[in-house]
Amino acid sequence: MPSIVAGVVKFQNEVFPQKKALFEQLATGQHPEALFITCSDSRIDPSLMTQTAPGELFICRNAGNIVPPHTTETGGMTASIEFAIGALGVPHIVVCGHTECGAMKGAMNLDALEKLPHTKRWLSYASAAVSIVEEKGANWTEEERMQELLKENVLLQLQHLRTHPQVAAKLAAGKLHLHGWVYDIRTGEVLAYNDETREFEKVSKRYHDRIAYHMERMQAAHAHEGHSH
Amino acid sequence: MPSIVAGVVKFQNEVFPQKKALFEQLATGQHPEALFITCSDSRIDPSLMTQTAPGELFICRNAGNIVPPHTTETGGMTASIEFAIGALGVPHIVVCGHTECGAMKGAMNLDALEKLPHTKRWLSYASAAVSIVEEKGANWTEEERMQELLKENVLLQLQHLRTHPQVAAKLAAGKLHLHGWVYDIRTGEVLAYNDETREFEKVSKRYHDRIAYHMERMQAAHAHEGHSH
Amino acid sequence: MPSIVAGVVKFQNEVFPQKKALFEQLATGQHPEALFITCSDSRIDPSLMTQTAPGELFICRNAGNIVPPHTTETGGMTASIEFAIGALGVPHIVVCGHTECGAMKGAMNLDALEKLPHTKRWLSYASAAVSIVEEKGANWTEEERMQELLKENVLLQLQHLRTHPQVAAKLAAGKLHLHGWVYDIRTGEVLAYNDETREFEKVSKRYHDRIAYHMERMQAAHAHEGHSH
Amino acid sequence: MPSIVAGVVKFQNEVFPQKKALFEQLATGQHPEALFITCSDSRIDPSLMTQTAPGELFICRNAGNIVPPHTTETGGMTASIEFAIGALGVPHIVVCGHTECGAMKGAMNLDALEKLPHTKRWLSYASAAVSIVEEKGANWTEEERMQELLKENVLLQLQHLRTHPQVAAKLAAGKLHLHGWVYDIRTGEVLAYNDETREFEKVSKRYHDRIAYHMERMQAAHAHEGHSH
Amino acid sequence: MPSIVAGVVKFQNEVFPQKKALFEQLATGQHPEALFITCSDSRIDPSLMTQTAPGELFICRNAGNIVPPHTTETGGMTASIEFAIGALGVPHIVVCGHTECGAMKGAMNLDALEKLPHTKRWLSYASAAVSIVEEKGANWTEEERMQELLKENVLLQLQHLRTHPQVAAKLAAGKLHLHGWVYDIRTGEVLAYNDETREFEKVSKRYHDRIAYHMERMQAAHAHEGHSH
Amino acid sequence: MPSIVAGVVKFQNEVFPQKKALFEQLATGQHPEALFITCSDSRIDPSLMTQTAPGELFICRNAGNIVPPHTTETGGMTASIEFAIGALGVPHIVVCGHTECGAMKGAMNLDALEKLPHTKRWLSYASAAVSIVEEKGANWTEEERMQELLKENVLLQLQHLRTHPQVAAKLAAGKLHLHGWVYDIRTGEVLAYNDETREFEKVSKRYHDRIAYHMERMQAAHAHEGHSH
Ligand SMILES: [Zn+2]
Ligand SMILES: [Zn+2]
């Protein structure tokens, strides 16, 4: 804890002053580009991984990056999704799993969670993904099954997302886009699901066009800056 | 979205290689120092605010930094808390609210949330805090009431935390410590609750000893490094 | 009620004796070809509509042919689906909506259900479908919106079905197939969803191959019978 | 599935045309005589068993012909009952169990349902009936216990029905009547509960008066038809 | 509060010493004759009303003397009933309502409970009783309707009791008896339901035999005591 | 049961007439001084223990004197607390546990409650207290652990009480006071929690001032009565 609180003081003294203009502008309201749903795992830093600044990602985190399907019951995820779509109008939702996920290891072996009864019940929201892996991966290694589970879990949570009324409506109107990612802690690689090929692909391939578009825009801005000097 | 996915590529190419050693070491397991519970608000970046690196904070985020009290029901927060304490053994929990919180504005005026029914129900977990503010702040300005609600909500969620068996047991054993913070988006200031004075104080005051301890340790390490050269 | 109980006596005296062999054989166990989920509406008779005999369809009926998504909660549909797939191993599930559906009219206008609070909450399982129709059909007639809702509701319930672990696993293994139908009470027409065209088509078109296969088999059996005489 | 979809085409081509007048009239609205609650079991065909036509029975079916008691929670049965009584005003409710019921076999032996957790929980709505049988049938054969369970379960579900406000009110006003039946798959026999004798009796005995009344009315209609020729 | 805590001291100094033998014997275990379920209303004192000593009544009290029906959910009443029957084996259950009941006044007029949302939902467990009264008492005075509601509510809660497995089993075995009472605060009169006449009768009439039996036994004991002197 | 119903008759004939004036006055409304929450245990008589008359205590009783924390769910305790504070405005709440509590013995050994599933789940509302005792009392005797559990459970339920909005608001306004007691069945002693010393103390010590105040007032009243003669 000493380093954390000392970090806060350092942030206030050294970091915040440099970003003062950004924070003052943000204080008037947020307009995030995406709802980013990921695991609580300490090794994931969404801002670092996406190189985004404060104000860009509305972030929900829980053990296992789970999204319960829409029911008449209310929970933190259901409410936060409703708020992100209905009140903030975010145009993208990313569900991002990751390798070495303790929650997914638990989902694979629920019996070992006897002493963590709530974790066990919570991870039952991943059980359709586990069932799929058990069905497909009868002859696979433990490692292959886990890799598949990370992907199937992300796809299942995307499916759960589609049962939320606000999500369904915006999808139908073409005003919302869903993204399924798996982040590899060890290599920094991010795989993203491609609806058409029904495969997970490297981000650089999956979003090839958009990245190229962003690069051009950046270069144009840079060139423009150059001219203006 | 273009800037986000371009950011991922940039992270992989430019940032990850520099932190490769850290990530490889983390791939073998996480030992976070704290469970950090905060709002999903896009303007909050816990790692930035605490100047921590990946691996230090196990992070749960939802609209309003709510912690439902322990019941026989399971939800994302209950499960994630159980996992953080029971499986990872984190020694600290921080509940961090913030100024300009849209969720807290909603909690103050639930009737305006008619079109966001799940958000409305979720924020009823803050209603004891709202009731306290209404009781105390009959003659206050809207702004004063909101400032008080941010604090009361954090204290209420800490109270909810104490009803979770794993939390209660570790608290009784002196192996877990709870922290209630409010982050000011506009100024970068963080206030922290002091159990003894029953007041929120600046982090630099509240954790004066620990920060000093950290500084000394850093200087000693630095001096040692100096000597060793 | 007089005609119903007189009907039972008539069934016992006149109908059952003719089907005695079938019922005696069925008494040893059921092996239904499909789980058939439809509305409780009195105007729908699944056996009549599919010209099937006892033993062929495992039937679940409720107001609105709703399938709640899988959660940690248990209800009649969740249990019956689990039983049909897990205990009986049915290879097909049909979700069949219908025109003039009172439940769907209610879903379209939930405010009018103030006096039927449970119906109102139950139909909120169709609210993602309603939201889609409101999004797409801003300029449509009431009739066009209702036609679309019947279809979207069936598709939503199929999506809910996919969140049930047993269903997901069997789908992944290719051992289970889902069918989305809408029955027109006034014309006797049944439309069936085609995954590839993403359209609802007449049954005769959608299942062209299978119907042809069945006809051939029937004719072959008939011919064979002819020969054997 | 081939025979089912071929059956739909046959229905459209051969059966519907003959009943066109009935279906066109029904398209304007339904006025069912009874809410018929029975098991999803494929071997039960309520229309066949009661020799009724479309429009006469509003049918709810689930594994075990269970009716959860009224609570503040909503489920498919609660909603469908409310709709049948409150919106359609049906004057009769039949709860119909049956012999060889897989669900009741499960209720008798819940421990064997470990792999069907939702089925197990759902069947706990029959546990008061199971407890009664265990109390009474200590010295009975397995078969005798099962026969008793089928009856006790139907009586328990009738009791659950009486806890639903709309049912209770209509019963008090004498505008609704409850019927408890057990159908024997092997013999086609239907037993019906008699409140006064507190016994299950053959339908022909239990509804002796009503059947006689129906027969007379039919004969009178027939005679009248004869005259009019 | 001063009189209450002074009362505790008085109890310890003056009352307990006289009953020391009873309390010491009770400390080894309880064998209550009845589970007594009544309203939390301060004007009801079950021990005073039944002139019973500590150890005789296992008492559950809540607003409205409500017994939720048995479901898969757990609450205080469900657990306490299970404990009383299953662990203590009490042979009688009394549900005792009372005149001037604020909870029943609320149940009659749920809309007025907008500011007490939990009370409103809790009292919906009495809504079948309210519906019955509305059906029967269209032309009654407010007072007559309330009197009827007190009775119907007690009968409804008895019906809910019968859905609890342990209760149902013991009832079937003749080892448990249910009693429905209404206590009149103003007159001290207690009415008790008679299953056979289907009427509420004065306790002196309803339990005529048992009271006579008790009197005889008392007199015999007294006479015996007399002799022994 | 004979003695209970004979007791009712005795109450009506001998006791009520003496208290007629009190009951007639109470019939116009109740203004209880405290909400008294205690165990259903037959050996506890709150009126006897506090020497209070009808009208002074609004009493809630359940197995284990449990208070579920406030959630969006409704139960008997939540509703009764809301009613007591919101509708009756009681200024004190006492949570009173007791020695030899069967419920607490169960909470200590949940595995032994396999046959009482609802009791087991209900007592999980005491599990934070059990966890604390397990943490602190590793080297204690069974008896010491039980004594501690009785206290910790009362403190936990007080903590749960504070999460109820109406309670939190009134506490903040200084209009409500919470009391945690443990009653010793064997000795008649009552221990009361002292917030400042964080210890349980004898009632005579804990409420020394209030008892003295009450005594003086009584003596003054007595003296005054003396004078007036
Ligand atoms: Zn993870
Ligand atoms: Zn916020």
Ligand SMILES: [Zn+2]
């Ligand atoms: Zn329908």
Ligand SMILES: [Zn+2]
């Ligand atoms: Zn069955």
Ligand SMILES: [Zn+2]
């Ligand atoms: Zn009352």
Ligand SMILES: [Zn+2]
């Ligand atoms: Zn107790």
